[in-house]
Amino acid sequence: MTTKINFQGDMDNASIPLNQNKEEVFQWTKQWYPVAVVDFLDPSRPHAIQLLGKDLVLWRDSLSKWSIFEDCCPHRLAPLSEGRVESDGTLLCAYHAWRFDSQGNCVSIPQSKDQQTSSKHCSNSKSSAISYPTQERQGLLWVWAESGSEAQLESQLRTPRIIPELEENSNRVVHLFWNIRDLPYGWDFFMENVADPAHVPVSHHGLVGNRYKDANYYDMLCIKQMSTQEGFSFEITPTAPTISQAIHDFQPPCQMRIVSTSKDGGKLILALYATPTRPGWCRHIGCQVLVKNEMGKTPKGLGVFGLPMPTWLGHVLSSLFLHQDLVFLHYQQKILAKRQKGQWVNAVYTPNPQDKMVIAFRQWLEKKAGGSIPWASGCNTDLPLPELDKQKLFDVWTTHTQYCQVCKDALKNIKRLRVLAYGLSILCLCVAVILDARAIAVKAALASANQIPASLLTVFPHIGFWWALGGAALFLLLGYLLDKFSRLFYVYEFEHAHND
Structure with a gap:
């Protein structure tokens, strides 16, 4: 059974098909999330990360296997991210020198009376670090948002939101560089933003489009019915003169896949990931994938970012793009938090069909995913969202450079x-x-x-x-x-x- 739900009575064009069959509520913690680009990490040291309000640490052992633990030593709860990766491939807590293998097992407690006593203490499950299922796919490090033996089994039943084209062994597929950035606005505002192509020529004036010439009318047609696990997708019509089809596909919990097919058959794929890290922040990882047409012609990429360039230069230039709508999104979430009473729709006015996908996203979040992100216990969601001045909003060092080894070099x-x-x-x-x-x-x-x-x-x-x-x-x-x-x-x- 399919019906239409209209968020605003004066907007018939924005009615979105919804699957009315009963489905389970989206399970935020039973999902794979991308948290890092492997090539950008320094393998000689541990790295602190966050996911759904949890403090985690990622590190690599002597067999080049990446692991992710809860960022606290079971001994006295000191952060393991302040520790060391030792030459024997163990993670050492720099407080009392307890050591852990890639599975989280404690393998050394130097303060023990003797080796037998150390082995006894290490065999106690309380000495182990809390480990999360982790995998490396397509150059990204993915983490399952639950720990434990049951989580290990469940994680094997679900595939991360990878890019299918990168699985193909074909010279027609060109993978441009990955980019990564911590952004001072929430996961929902990131997804809302990339579900809104109407802002692109205006917000990104001079880089992608012209605010005076390209802010034109278009419609958005729902081509994949909304579901809890698979999200939804929309097609833009009409498209640009050189584009035969443009599709935005929301794949929860972390990917917006945007595919523009040229009239000559080439494709530009934007794979845009967002991982909810803590309230008011998300981690964005994204790339462009170019698929050549049958004649071997490579389509143009997005603006200057489709040109050949070293990865570090692409990272530096990405600020030109990301900072053009960063201020909007940071303060938008603050304003909405102050005004919102009840549903999102009560705080906004969306009369045009260009807002269909934004409305659909808010519907999915409200009706399929519990209305908000279930942050980890201990993550104080009662605190006001961070409000940064513009200079701090434009900070690149702490949101990218300091943890990108390519850019540091x-x-x-x-x-x-x-x-x-x-x-x-x-x-x-x-x-x-x-x-x-x-x-x-x-x-x-x-x-x-x-x-x-x-x-x-x-x-x-x-x-x-x-x-x-x-x-x-x-x-x-x-x-x-x-x-x-x-x-x-x-x-x-x-x-x-x-x-x-």
Whole structure:
């Protein structure tokens, strides 16, 4: 049985088909979530992460196996993320040196009276770290949101929301770089945002579209009926002149899959993941996948991000895109929290069909998933959502760079180049001074010997002086530009008022 539910009486175009058959409520903790990009992690140390309000730690053993534990040592609850990965492939708690293997078993308690006593204490289940099912797929590290033996069995029955095209062994599929960022707004606002293509040419003016020319009418047709586990999908019509089909597919709990098929048969796939970390925050991981047409032609990617570039540069430039709607979403959730009484629909006005998928998402959350994320016990949801000033919102270091080894390495190299550029500038300046002083000395000596007139001493310096001086200025400018560029690894500020 299928009926239509209309969130707003004045919006007939926004009626969304809903499956009225009884289904279980979406189980948030019985799901796979992507939490990291493996290639960006430093395997020599543990990393603190969060999921559904839980504090977790991920680390890699000597067999290159990644594990995820609750971020506390069973001894005195010190954070394991402040520990060490030892040469024998164990995780050491840096408080009292207890060690754990990749399964969470305690393998060493050095304060024990003797080895027999240590083994006895280690065999007690209370000494084990709490381990979560973990797997590596398509370059991402996935974690199951429950721990224990039952969770291990349940996790094997469900597949993460992977990208099917990347499973194909085909040279037609081009996988562009992964990007990852912690964002200061909730999971629901991320999903709402990527379910809303109408904002793209306006919010991302100048980068993807034009706010004055491309904010056009289109309809959204529901092509996959809403369900608890499989979400829903919509097709945009009409599409851009070069696009034959554009589909947004919400796959709970973490993926929005956007597929644009060109009229020549090529496909651009945006795989956009969002993992709820803590109230008011989510972790975004995303990439582009380009599928060539039958003639082998590769479609254009999204803006400049479809161009060939090193991964670290793609990460730096991603701020240009992410920060264009970051302020909207951060303050939008604050405003909604203050105004919302009852259903989401009471706080908004959505008269156009472009809002259909946003409405469908809020319906899914309300009717299929309990209305909100069930944060872990101990996660204080009564506290007000974080409200950051703009400068803190635009922070890149703590939301990306500090835990991306690729960007940290690139930043080190850029700093080295900056120091080299300034050093070469000083060297060139010294050479210029030496050349100028030498020329003056030679001319003075010749003049004193009456071999040249004294008036020639005022002639312009030798051409070598100018080359050296120009080199000093060029290297100084290069050092300055590298310094400016390196700041993008720390902060990138953006104002729509200045984006003409």
